[in-house]
Amino acid sequence: EIVLTQSPGTLSLSPGERATLSCRASQSVSGNYLAWYQQKPGQAPRLLISGASSRATGIPDRFSGSGSGTDFTLIISRLEAEDFAVYYCQHYGSSPITFGQGTRLETK
């Protein structure tokens, strides 16, 4: 089973700033099958990025993903008020599918 470790656990930033979220896998993620989701309180997760770097339909271009192998990054270039939420990475290259523990992005 691939274990995903996200850092930091909590990130405190202000609107307009740049956010950098990390996801590290315990072993190489085949095919860069790594996705990112955003979850707001009381809501289901929302797909942001798949294949490590491909934005899902309707996702603004301030969200970008990168990385390969065991190290992946989600960058939000200029934070807007609606971006403050919890972010999860997920691998789907092998079974079982696993998620990271999440990074909480909060307003400073």
Add this chain to the structure above:
Amino acid sequence: QVQLVQSGAEVKKPGASVRVSCKASGYTFVNYYIHWVRQAPGQGLEWMGTINPSRGSTTYTQEFQGRVTMTRDTSTSTVSMDLSSLRSDDTAVYYCARSLLGATTVFDYWGQGTLVTVSS
């Protein structure tokens, strides 16, 4: 538009079973896997397994093997997830989500979630 609509909240006693349903609409039901993901209060996301609505075949994680059963009804485009021998640590929001058959397992649409509370 694509929708996954789940059944309502449940309260169960330890040892009991629960059924959560997920009704799909707005797309061809048999072309997408349905997965179940749960989230304990204040915790992260945990994948439980999946069903292929076309064949009815299932895959469950080792943690839930023997306790979970996923079924589908193609006539109503509904998937059900039964979880038995409930414990207090099964208290969670249970989500269904879909991924395209023959493609990678990315969850592009999710249900609204169903809170299952296990308490004596």
